[in-house]
Amino acid sequence: MEVKKGVFVKAAIAAIAVFALAILFGYYVESNAYSYTEKKLVDLQEGMESSMLFSLFVQTHNDSESMCLVMKNQLDDSAQKTYDVYGALEQSKSTSIFGNYDVLRKKYFLANMRFYLMLKSYILSCNDTSLTPILFFYSTYNDCPSCVAQGQVLDEVRAECKNVRVYAFPADTEELSLIKAFKAYYNINSVPALVIQDDTYSSLMSKDKIKAAVGCS
Amino acid sequence: MFMSLNIKREPRPFVTLLAFILVFLVIAASIQFFGYFWVMLIPNLFLVILTITLLVAYFDNKEEAIKPLEKAPALSVIIPAYNVKDSVLGCINAIKASKYPGQMEIIVVDDGSTDGTRELLKKIEGVHALFKEKNAGKAAAINSGAKIAKGDVIACVDSDSYPVPEAFHYAVSALLRDERNGAATCFIRVANPGNNLLKRIQDIEYLTGFGFSQITTKFIDAIFVAPGPMSIFRKKVFLEIGGFDEQNITEDLEIAWRLKKYGYKIDYSPEAVVYTEVPGDLKTLYRQRMRWYRGKLFNIRKYSDMMFNKKYGVFGMFILPFSFSAELSGTVLSFSFLYLVTHQLIWTMQYLLSNLELGAMLIDLKSMVVVGSSMLAVGFVLVLPWFLTVYLSHKIANKKVGFHDLLATTLFLMFYGSVISFFYCISLFKEINRSDYRWK
Numbered sequence: 001m002e003v004k005k006g007v008f009v010k011a012a013i014a015a016i017a018v019f020a021l022a023i024l025f026g027y028y029v030e031s032n033a034y035s036y037t038e039k040k041l042v043d044l045q046e047g048m049e050s051s052m053l054f055s056l057f058v059q060t061h062n063d064s065e066s067m068c069l070v071m072k073n074q075l076d077d078s079a080q081k082t083y084d085v086y087g088a089l090e091q092s093k094s095t096s097i098f099g100n101y102d103v104l105r106k107k108y109f110l111a112n113m114r115f116y117l118m119l120k121s122y123i124l125s126c127n128d129t130s131l132t133p134i135l136f137f138y139s140t141y142n143d144c145p146s147c148v149a150q151g152q153v154l155d156e157v158r159a160e161c162k163n164v165r166v167y168a169f170p171a172d173t174e175e176l177s178l179i180k181a182f183k184a185y186y187n188i189n190s191v192p193a194l195v196i197q198d199d200t201y202s203s204l205m206s207k208d209k210i211k212a213a214v215g216c217s
Numbered sequence: 218m219f220m221s222l223n224i225k226r227e228p229r230p231f232v233t234l235l236a237f238i239l240v241f242l243v244i245a246a247s248i249q250f251f252g253y254f255w256v257m258l259i260p261n262l263f264l265v266i267l268t269i270t271l272l273v274a275y276f277d278n279k280e281e282a283i284k285p286l287e288k289a290p291a292l293s294v295i296i297p298a299y300n301v302k303d304s305v306l307g308c309i310n311a312i313k314a315s316k317y318p319g320q321m322e323i324i325v326v327d328d329g330s331t332d333g334t335r336e337l338l339k340k341i342e343g344v345h346a347l348f349k350e351k352n353a354g355k356a357a358a359i360n361s362g363a364k365i366a367k368g369d370v371i372a373c374v375d376s377d378s379y380p381v382p383e384a385f386h387y388a389v390s391a392l393l394r395d396e397r398n399g400a401a402t403c404f405i406r407v408a409n410p411g412n413n414l415l416k417r418i419q420d421i422e423y424l425t426g427f428g429f430s431q432i433t434t435k436f437i438d439a440i441f442v443a444p445g446p447m448s449i450f451r452k453k454v455f456l457e458i459g460g461f462d463e464q465n466i467t468e469d470l471e472i473a474w475r476l477k478k479y480g481y482k483i484d485y486s487p488e489a490v491v492y493t494e495v496p497g498d499l500k501t502l503y504r505q506r507m508r509w510y511r512g513k514l515f516n517i518r519k520y521s522d523m524m525f526n527k528k529y530g531v532f533g534m535f536i537l538p539f540s541f542s543a544e545l546s547g548t549v550l551s552f553s554f555l556y557l558v559t560h561q562l563i564w565t566m567q568y569l570l571s572n573l574e575l576g577a578m579l580i581d582l583k584s585m586v587v588v589g590s591s592m593l594a595v596g597f598v599l600v601l602p603w604f605l606t607v608y609l610s611h612k613i614a615n616k617k618v619g620f621h622d623l624l625a626t627t628l629f630l631m632f633y634g635s636v637i638s639f640f641y642c643i644s645l646f647k648e649i650n651r652s653d654y655r656w657k
Contacts, residue, residue: 006277007270007273007277007437008270008535009290010273010277011269011270011272011273013265014269015265015269015270015271016599018265018599018601019262019265019296019599021598022594022596022597022598022599023595025595025597025598026592026594026595026598028593028594029590029591030589030591030592030594033589033591044492049303091589092589094589095586095589095590095591096584096589096590097254097255097595098591099591130380135312143510143560143564143567144565145567145568145570145571146568146570146574148568148571148581149579149581150571150575151566151571152577152579152581153575153577153579177325185525202573204574204575205574205575205587206577207575207577208576208577
């Protein structure tokens with residue numbers, strides 16, 4: 001039996017087709033995951049936008065009591081959504097092969113900063129000291145097992161203390177200049193680091209210590 | 218089956234250690250730079266290209282029907298035997314039951330057995346027994362048998378292998394259908410896999426390796442092994458090329474490559490089914506595969522001039538390089554896995570130290586997830602040709618994929634390759650180390 005000459009040409013075409021199909025299928029699956037995360041982020045941004053507009057509306061109508069109530073509700077509502085988007089983005093960072101999540105991450109951290117500033121603004125203008133924001137700085141690109149452990153402790157604190165709101169930011173990213181400004185302002189030089197009641201803690205903090213710092217028994 | 222052969226060499230542990238560190242660093246840097254997925258994908262691409270090429274060869278060709286022999290040549294069946302009193306009788310009986318239309322003699326070469334094989338052989342009628350005082354290895358035993366063989370065709374059969382009654386007829390017909398053929402190979406199947414999961418997995422491996430791969434490499438004139446359980450040769454050619462290499466641990470591979478070097482072709486008959494015993498535990502499998510894979514590396518060096526040599530056609534330009542890529546791919550995959558495990562261990566240690574500092578007992582599973590949905594999607598498409606290969610292998614063997622095969626098939630498709638990759642990697646480093654060859 002003689003070897004058919006066309007075998008290798010056909011095999012090359014078939015191999016390219018299979019590779020292309022594999023890459024396209026992978027790209028399609030990841031695009032869907034990307035769109036899903038993007039949609040969640042857009043929802044988050046819309047919620048934030050509407051709460052900002054509503055607060056402006058209330059401010060113009062000189063009704064501070066209603067404004068505070070609405071802002072608190074909006075901030076409460078957005079808290080869980082923020083954590084969901086954060087979880088999806090962090091997971092995709094390590095398992096994504098095609099998608100560039102940098103744009104989404106940038107949008108997310110921008111939204112997260114706005115939420116943080118809105119919360120600070122709410123606390124000041126509504127004089128509500130029942131809510132305590134915690135800034136959590138961690139590392140994205142370098143392995144940081146202690147950041148993961150600290151994040152888990154914060155999750156537990158968040159679950160036990162309803163007055164706590166955690167805002168996590170990557171300390172080693174150049175994505176947003178505002179993060180750099182935050183780091184400089186709060187004197188963040190290492191990770192993990194926490195900022196509670198404007199005090200910076202640059203070492204690992206146990207659950208009890210955090211709870212004591214936020215006044216949660 | 219287990220003939221002894223010891224080849225002592227001077228080990229070089231420093232070179233091996235250096236090679237190990239170098240490969241680890243290269244893989245670690247590649248994973249850091251390109252990502253785990255892409256580093257793992259590249260070696261798998263070699264397998265995909267090879268599989269697709271064989272699939273195209275399969276669909277592009279049609280197996281020629283074997284014509285019945287008009288005049289069957291005299292056949293000498295040679296069985297090398299070393300401490301095989303439990304299996305040799307079954308082998309001889311299977312050969313005696315064969316429906317070969319011509320003259321057939323059975324030569325059993327006892328290679329210095331000490332377990333009673335010798336005494337057993339003396340009692341068996343209709344067998345020409347040759348007794349060697351000193352154990353010299355399987356290749357030497359077959360060569361001794363070939364010297365006294367009267368047939369024009371010789372069949373070498375392992376003492377733990379059992380040809381079906383039609384096997385010799387089909388194999389000889391395949392051998393004689395082209396005068397350029399120097400040898401013909403058979404469809405080696407696993408004997409009695411029973412409920413042994415490892416044997417059942419090897420059953421599928423043999424279906425693909427000795428069924429699908431043999432038939433497709435035949436189509437592209439690139440059969441690269443004359444399997445030990447049973448292969449047949451024109452005696453004239455066998456003697457012309459010098460018989461088996463007695464200092465080679467994979468003499469069945471070596472003789473196939475030497476036949477190619479001499480310009481002979483190797484044919485194959487899927488109807489010539491031969492059942493053989495396979496390892497039933499991982500330790501024995503490991504020993505067997507070390508011999509196979511190290512033997513291949515040894516022969517790649519021996520026949521390096523055939524690699525990428527147009528003179529040897531598809532064999533030299535395609536099969537030989539891809540065959541070597543299996544060792545390289547296995548090494549890349551094994552080291553990637555090693556890197557991941559090392560990385561994860563260091564990570565976990567640091568994480569546990571953080572727990573100590575925090576006074577908490579935390580468990581983190583998210584960091585262990587390294588495979589995303591898109592990776593699974595790409596992997597799924599790339600594994601489809603391999604699924605098709607397994608299906609076609611069953612079809613060639615007229616074997617249905619039953620529900621009870623599901624576990625073995627799944628393990629074969631998903632995990633067995635990783636085990637084999639690991640074996641490939643170890644074999645490569647044993648060769649770098651020049652470890653002794655021990656085959657007992």
